[in-house]
Amino acid sequence: ARLVTGVRQEVKKLTINLEAIRAVLEDAEKRQMQHDKAVTLWLDQLKDASYDMEDVLEEWTTSRLKLQIEGVDDDNALALAPYKKKVRSFFCAVSNCFGSFKQLCLRHDIAVKIRGINEKLDDIASQKDKFNFKFDENVSNNVKKPERVRTTSLIDEGEVCGRVDEKNELLSKLLCESSEQQQGLHVISLVGLGGIGKTTLAQLAYNNDEVKRNFEKVIWVCVSDTFEEIRVAKAIIEGLGESKEASGLSEFQSLISHIQRSIEGKKFFLILDDVWDGNYNKWEPFFLCLKNGHHRSKILVTTRNESVALMMRSTNIISIKQLAEEECWSLFEQLAFF
Numbered sequence: 001a002r003l004v005t006g007v008r009q010e011v012k013k014l015t016i017n018l019e020a021i022r023a024v025l026e027d028a029e030k031r032q033m034q035h036d037k038a039v040t041l042w043l044d045q046l047k048d049a050s051y052d053m054e055d056v057l058e059e060w061t062t063s064r065l066k067l068q069i070e071g072v073d074d075d076n077a078l079a080l081a082p083y084k085k086k087v088r089s090f091f092c093a094v095s096n097c098f099g100s101f102k103q104l105c106l107r108h109d110i111a112v113k114i115r116g117i118n119e120k121l122d123d124i125a126s127q128k129d130k131f132n133f134k135f136d137e138n139v140s141n142n143v144k145k146p147e148r149v150r151t152t153s154l155i156d157e158g159e160v161c162g163r164v165d166e167k168n169e170l171l172s173k174l175l176c177e178s179s180e181q182q183q184g185l186h187v188i189s190l191v192g193l194g195g196i197g198k199t200t201l202a203q204l205a206y207n208n209d210e211v212k213r214n215f216e217k218v219i220w221v222c223v224s225d226t227f228e229e230i231r232v233a234k235a236i237i238e239g240l241g242e243s244k245e246a247s248g249l250s251e252f253q254s255l256i257s258h259i260q261r262s263i264e265g266k267k268f269f270l271i272l273d274d275v276w277d278g279n280y281n282k283w284e285p286f287f288l289c290l291k292n293g294h295h296r297s298k299i300l301v302t303t304r305n306e307s308v309a310l311m312m313r314s315t316n317i318i319s320i321k322q323l324a325e326e327e328c329w330s331l332f333e334q335l336a337f338f
Helices: 007-033 037-069 087-101 108-131 164-175 198-206 209-214 229-239 243-247 252-262 280-290 306-311 325-336
Strands: 187-191 217-224 268-275 298-303 316-319
Touching: 037 108, 164 187, 164 198, 164 209, 164 298, 164 316, 187 198, 187 306, 198 268, 198 298, 217 229, 229 243, 229 252, 229 268, 229 280, 243 252, 252 280, 298 306, 306 316
Parallel strands: 187 298, 187 316, 217 268, 268 298
Antiparallel strands: none
């Protein structure tokens, strides 16, 4: 139990060792090209450690896939499988997977293996100092983060499994017309784990015929993990059917002012999909200009974090839970026999 409890500390230590090694990796590879036998031996040890790590990643992926079939979600599980047995790609793999390693305490056997790999890397990291490698201070800037795929409003409704109750609840809130004039923005948030169906529900709402008849403008914006205010503002303007105007503006203030004028008095439905940034100060200009629309306008936010939904001043929060067992198997059969 003590070993399992200490896995987080082991992973933290592993992170430090990997960052230290990665910072000198480029110089080490140059020295290897110059037939430095000692450096070549050191890199071989590093490769061996990377193979061990890949074996753990593969075992971890398999266990997570089994849990996914049972309805337990993990965003990074599917992303871990294709890593090649190369030192440089190994570092990229580990850098992207530390979030998943936090769950390793569920598996005692994997915890033991992580400790063993950490001891090996600890020794490798300590050896690097004797080679006097040149330290690359910009190493973190040279590691390319994988880009998240931006979502669109397109969907094949025939491929959707389950979520009937959640869909009906969402449509009910979108189409509900309060007799009283609401103060401020009406924001509905879908909150749940990654891959659990939030975007699918938003797409179903966007493409619903009754929703389209109920609002003058229906706008889709994928925000994603990096919140770029100018890109989001331009996407809103383009969603209003004013692409030419959006292309001619580059200043954030000009874009916000244009949105404020364009939506004045209009009843709009704005979807902000995949929102990560919970900084209210960044979102405030959007809140202020969007208030200029019709008081029965609606904003739908999808996010993994309830804190983001609260920051958005959500009037309704719909928590998306895991699919029922029969729906999971139906989805699995669709994917397996596609």
